[in-house]
Amino acid sequence: MAYFFFDTTALAKRYSLELGTHKINEILNEKKSHVVLAECTVTELFSTLNKKVRRADITRDDFYTIVYKFESEMEHGLFQFIDMTPTVIKNSKLLLLQHSFLRYATALQLAYAIEIFALKPTIVASDIHFLDICKISGFKILNPEK
Numbered sequence: 001m002a003y004f005f006f007d008t009t010a011l012a013k014r015y016s017l018e019l020g021t022h023k024i025n026e027i028l029n030e031k032k033s034h035v036v037l038a039e040c041t042v043t044e045l046f047s048t049l050n051k052k053v054r055r056a057d058i059t060r061d062d063f064y065t066i067v068y069k070f071e072s073e074m075e076h077g078l079f080q081f082i083d084m085t086p087t088v089i090k091n092s093k094l095l096l097l098q099h100s101f102l103r104y105a106t107a108l109q110l111a112y113a114i115e116i117f118a119l120k121p122t123i124v125a126s127d128i129h130f131l132d133i134c135k136i137s138g139f140k141i142l143n144p145e146k
Helices: 008-014 021-029 039-054 060-075 086-098 104-115 128-136
Strands: 002-006 033-038 079-082 122-124 140-142
Touching: 002 008, 008 021, 008 039, 021 033, 033 039, 033 104, 039 060, 039 104, 086 104, 104 128, 122 128, 128 140
Parallel strands: 002 033, 002 122, 033 079, 122 140
Antiparallel strands: none
């Protein structure tokens, strides 16, 4: 059984044809794969989609279609979620104190990933800085764009 932790940069590729989409779909279609998302990734995904609407990369109708597909896949168990807990918040603050270069979202995603470290997940992201800090923290990493 293989566990994968997707950040928002990875999850967004599921719903947009771009570099890395094929690799994301391979992981999600593999029966032995378990894809884990941080609870906050849903909000980040919607924010990313709104940004695409503002830039006219997608229409508002596209936005709702993608949201519907995501919600449907979520309800069918394609994704597992890590809940926000006091430990996640505490760890994100500690990470920000230890690594002054981290952004809030990066620290929060890493704090969520730490919650499932024992499962030995592969961190999937296209954010190079996030992947670097995950590798330093002892995680296996995968950039779907490579």
